Amino acid sequence: MQKFKALGISNEIIRALNEMGFEEPTPIQLEGIPVLLEGKDLIGQAQTGTGKTAAFGIPLIEKVKKHPGMVQGIVLTPTRELAIQVAEELNRIGQFTEIHALPIYGGQDIQRQIKALKRHPQIIVATPGRLMDHMRRGTIKLQDTQMVVLDEADEMLNMGFIEDIEQILSTTSDERQTLLFSATMPRPIQNLAQRFLHDPALIKIKAKEITIPLVEQHYMEINDRQKFDVLCRLLDIQSPELSIVFGRTKRRVDEVSEALKKRGYSAEGIHGDLTQSKRDAVLRQFREGIVDILVATDVAARGLDVSGVTHVYNFDLPQDPESYVHRIGRTGRAGQPGLALTFVISRELEHLHSIEQTTKRKILRMPVPTMADAVEGQQRLTVEKLLNQVEEGNYDHYKGRAEELLTEMDSVSLLAAALKMLTKESHSTPVKITEELPVRVRTYGGNRRPSNAKKVVPKITPRNNSWKY
Numbered sequence: 001m002q003k004f005k006a007l008g009i010s011n012e013i014i015r016a017l018n019e020m021g022f023e024e025p026t027p028i029q030l031e032g033i034p035v036l037l038e039g040k041d042l043i044g045q046a047q048t049g050t051g052k053t054a055a056f057g058i059p060l061i062e063k064v065k066k067h068p069g070m071v072q073g074i075v076l077t078p079t080r081e082l083a084i085q086v087a088e089e090l091n092r093i094g095q096f097t098e099i100h101a102l103p104i105y106g107g108q109d110i111q112r113q114i115k116a117l118k119r120h121p122q123i124i125v126a127t128p129g130r131l132m133d134h135m136r137r138g139t140i141k142l143q144d145t146q147m148v149v150l151d152e153a154d155e156m157l158n159m160g161f162i163e164d165i166e167q168i169l170s171t172t173s174d175e176r177q178t179l180l181f182s183a184t185m186p187r188p189i190q191n192l193a194q195r196f197l198h199d200p201a202l203i204k205i206k207a208k209e210i211t212i213p214l215v216e217q218h219y220m221e222i223n224d225r226q227k228f229d230v231l232c233r234l235l236d237i238q239s240p241e242l243s244i245v246f247g248r249t250k251r252r253v254d255e256v257s258e259a260l261k262k263r264g265y266s267a268e269g270i271h272g273d274l275t276q277s278k279r280d281a282v283l284r285q286f287r288e289g290i291v292d293i294l295v296a297t298d299v300a301a302r303g304l305d306v307s308g309v310t311h312v313y314n315f316d317l318p319q320d321p322e323s324y325v326h327r328i329g330r331t332g333r334a335g336q337p338g339l340a341l342t343f344v345i346s347r348e349l350e351h352l353h354s355i356e357q358t359t360k361r362k363i364l365r366m367p368v369p370t371m372a373d374a375v376e377g378q379q380r381l382t383v384e385k386l387l388n389q390v391e392e393g394n395y396d397h398y399k400g401r402a403e404e405l406l407t408e409m410d411s412v413s414l415l416a417a418a419l420k421m422l423t424k425e426s427h428s429t430p431v432k433i434t435e436e437l438p439v440r441v442r443t444y445g446g447n448r449r450p451s452n453a454k455k456v457v458p459k460i461t462p463r464n465n466s467w468k469y
Helices: 002-006 013-022 027-037 052-063 081-091 110-117 130-138 153-158 162-171 187-196 226-236 250-262 276-287 323-326 344-357 371-392 396-408 412-422
Strands: 043-045 075-076 101-104 122-127 147-150 178-182 203-204 214-220 243-245 267-270 291-296 310-314 338-344 433-435 454-456
Touching: 002 013, 013 052, 013 081, 027 043, 027 203, 043 052, 043 214, 052 075, 052 081, 052 147, 052 178, 075 081, 075 130, 081 101, 081 122, 081 226, 101 110, 101 130, 110 130, 122 130, 130 162, 147 162, 153 162, 153 178, 162 187, 162 396, 178 187, 214 344, 226 250, 226 310, 226 433, 250 267, 250 291, 250 433, 267 276, 276 291, 310 323, 310 344, 323 338, 323 344, 338 344, 371 396, 371 412
Parallel strands: 043 178, 043 203, 075 122, 075 147, 101 122, 147 178, 214 338, 243 291, 243 310, 267 291, 310 338
Antiparallel strands: 433 454
């Protein structure tokens, strides 16, 4: 969190960011937050999932006064889904302050919204049409608004909201701070910026258009509570020599790494809260093959260069395309092929498509493996080990006992019993993984709505190593 602290953010918000699993600012946060804290207008041209909600949300909450009674901040979004997501993200950022954000959108009972407005939220996150309804009714007044954020301006333009936006901005004070975020900058958006923004700073964050040619990329659509079981099955079936499992937050990394160890896997986790000496020790074990599964956050794995990583598993979808490219680039190195497999919740599919557009690579869907697939993988590994032992020889000491057994029973039954005994069927104590829905994944480009975490006890799956892709 040191880089966030260096931006001049208050301790209450730093505490909230730590709770949310943020480790360090994204580029648009790093560049945008200081500019906004100075009070300047801003044009942010940023692609999907660059973390811009926190980029404007942190300064917005910092600058809003705690006393209720007037709307001090307005965020305009193109859709009600995005309005809900942004409002919840702002409330998470401000969870240790007295600042509250309220989503206002069409399709919800307006009387319910009027009742909520009587609790005097300092920030309104709204779709333009419904905000105009409240302005006409006099239930929302904007004369005291100090900051206006236009989120996904190009989407609002495409949906025909440009005139509403102009009228809303004309109602607010000329002394307001105005922020405009847009993935593209068509002429009407440029005209809007020239008319309503005063000497704005321009920040342009473009996702890197990079593809990893030697990495085979797949995804599985599953719900969050299935992830750990499916990961275990994949490890059993694919038998990676060295693999990295990426989690979104430090808490997730701790839970997954501990759960894997309880199942009998050789795994360790690294994230930003570990001391440098501990991280170095874990990485040394991973490079030397003492540990063959590394569970990591994006920040902890940055700059990681370990040869021989055959598989990358995205336990959680990364927040932006650049992080995805960074993750899968940990395999397929030095001319060797690699496999990257991403777990995707149904609501994240649009974000996955934005990653495909950035990387210019189709990510192929893969069916979820069954328990039978995992058992078959175990059997294949056992046969492989047995054949390797035959090739190595050095088993003369056992031949006499083998010949005695063959006089008592047929060879097929004897070999089948040996395979059954040699196949590892681990029955470990059940482990708990916290269900974690995405926090910063978007539909139109905002932050995905979080929900309360639930404790999930996954089923037991056998530990095994088998065939590889």
